[in-house]
Amino acid sequence: MPTVWHYHDRRDQPGEVSDVWRRDTEPADADRITMATDPATETTDGEPDVADPSDTDVEPESAVETARRQLSHAADHLDIDPNVVERLKHPKRVHEVTVPVERDDGSVDVFTGYRAQHDSVRGPYKGGLRYHPDVTRNECVGLGMWMTWKCAVMDLPFGGAKGGVAVNPKSLSDDEKERVTRRFTQEIRDVIGPTRDIPAPDMGTDPQTMAWLMDAYSMQEGETIPGVVTGKPPVVGGSKGREGAPGRSVAIVCREVIDHYDRDLSETTVAIQGYGSVAANAARLLDDWGATVVAVSDVNGAVYDPDGLDTHDIPSHDEEPEAVTRQDVGTLLTNDELLELDVDLLVPAAVGNVLTADNAGDIAADLIVEGANGPTTTAADEILADRGIPVIPDIIANAGGVTVSYFEWLQDINRRAWSLDRVHDELEAEMLSAWEDVRTEYERRDVTWRNAAYIVALSRVAEAHESRGLWP
16 A cells, blocks of 8 residues: 655644744844755754745645654564554653743843653663754654664664754854853753763754853763763864764765665766765765765855866865855856756755655656755655655764764763774774665665665664563
């Protein structure tokens, strides 16, 4: 029986952001939309980006709806106790806290913060913290579920979590952002820790945010505890190679999928949407390994040269924001035109929900590797599968971020830093192992690559639940 996807229009439902934000957003709406749609805005620990709030035609299904659909679809291929599947549809707990913050002018605003902890059967919770006006309880629940699958497909000893504060980080000064972070840390301090729940950077947060969080937590505990977060600056216990890890894993998976389909990397043309940390690192590695990167983009558009771009000469978003279309190279295209280029490999590595039912029929690439989180809607997934275009899912492709977060956690626990070469070697080994596991399921069953990845993840989580049992 074919799967039928139902889309629900929820535009008229009240939002879950704080009253303070609702009062103050209207004049700053452009900033809110830019944050959600900028192709250079990428997450760092593997959680899907929020949907484009400027899209008034189709409301994408929520993260929790998508996560539950993917869970059910994968469970259909496995002999799993339905009671375990039912348990995995729900988070273990969700913490909602009030975050009062003194502004620089002396006024006080009150924001709402969340930490959704989905599953810890395989180890401590792991997942990002984002500062964004659209952070809600349900979003955190869905993204926490995604992190459970991502950690499981990489066979990391973590479960999934997600959290954040419903605030526009662009409206905060550095001092205000620090106060938000320290107060939020205090509010959730009892439920995080190196053996409980380990946050990481995400949309609107960065290594400095994690350093503040670690310091606030450590000051209250009376000792320095670097393992409470990952994605910190190396000077306070962060790992070398952490920032570039998601892009490196995308490049590794691109290389492996090209080999799987008996293609030559040196004869492969690649279009990459985005040029932030993930996209730029992936593009430059693929370029170094011999592929021909013909197009990259930022929020303003794309540059395209069928003979190939010199990716090292184009500044990434971190190096020079919105610099892609200012380069005197190639032909200027829109981001939509980039997605429809006739290339061997397409890598959407910017924001979510860019491959949709509207454009999936026009995609001309032979292969797709998801560099961003959630770039393909479920409707587009069905169309691409029907057209025979393989899509390698984000939960394995960009899992380098959470994998090197695991390495950072190990380094913090052991108080012993790794060299960059060791981080790269260990990441390569972990990615190849996960790829082989997913490829084995793909070849064994008549399923898509996405289903194969979820089957690997769900089987591991379910086996752990069955082994540990239900108590009391």
